Amino acid sequence: MLSTVINTVTFSDQESHCHQESALSYLGAKDGDWEKIKETIEKSADRPIFVYFHLIGGHDPFELPEDELIFGKEVKDIYDALLFKADREFGNILERIKELGLYEDSIIIFSSDHGVGLDKQRGLASYSRTYNANLQIPFLIKLPGVSTSEVSNIYSLIDVRPSLEELLGIKHDEILHGISFVSELKSKQRYKDRCIFGIATFQEFFSMQCSTGVKIIYQRDYEFVDIFNSFNDPWELTSLVNEYNEENFEILARPFVKFMAYGKDTYALTPAGIR
Secondary structure, eight states: OOOOEEEEEEEOSSOEEEEEEEEOOSSSOOHHHHHHHHHHHHHTTTSOEEEEOOOOTTOSSOOOOGGGOOSOSSHHHHHHHHHHHHHHHHHHHHHHHHHTTOSTTOOEEEEOSOOOOTTSSSGGGGGGSOSHHHHOOOEEEEOTTOOSOOOOSOOOGGGHHHHHHHHHTOOOOOOOSSOOOHHHHHHOOOOOOOEEEEEETTTTEEEEEETTSEEEEEETTTTEEEEEETTTOTTOOSOOGGGOOHHHHHHHHHHHHHHHHHGGGOSEEOOTTOO
C-alpha cells in the first residue's frame, strides 16, 4: 500500500535542494523498502532524510480480497475495511521508524488529499466537489519535543510547507500562500481568524471556509451559490443562502470574490467583518 520516493535533502546558506535517491514499492511496505531507507541513512548519516509514503487508504476502487472484508460487503463496509488496513499499515511504519532509531528526532505527518461522502452529498461524486465530505481530511503531525495538542483554527494543506520551513529553520524571500500553524500548536492559542479556499476543478466547484463557521460553495458553470454554517451543520444539509440580502452577501463574499479574481495570492484571507 505504500509508496514512492526517498529524497535526501541538504540545506546550505545559499539554497535548499532535493534529489531522488531511491524509489519504493507502490502497493506495499516491503522489507526491501526499509533496506533502501537504512542504506540511505548509513550512506549519508550527516544529512537529513525525507521519506514519502503514499497509502491508498479509502480511495476507490473499493475492492478488497474476500478475507479482508471484515465489516461486510456494502460500499461503506469496504471503505471502513480499507481505512482499517491503512491504519494498521501506518502503525507498522511507525514501528519500523522506531526500530531504525529515528522516531524521537523525526517530524512525522499523516494526512490525505481529499475525502469522500459515500451516501451523503451526491455519493461517490463528492470527491470532485467542495462539501465538507470532500475537504475535511485528517492531519496529524508528530514533532520532536512537542506534547500532544490540537489547533483550534482552520488550516489547509497549503499551510504544511510554511510550517515545516519554520520547524526546520528555512528562511527565504518567496511569498507563500499558506501560513505556519507551529505557533498555535505550541501555545494552544488562536492568533487570528481566517478564510481558506478549496477548488475541485473536475466539476468547477469552489468554496470559501471561514473560521467563523460560514462557508460559501460556488459552481461556476451553472453560477450556483450556496451558504452553510459547516461547524453547526457538518453535512451541509441546511442552506442559509436565503438569510442573506444583497448587501450582507456582498460583505460576506468579498474575500471569496478576491480569491476568484486573484486566487494565486489569496489562499488565506481575513474574513469580511472581522478586524
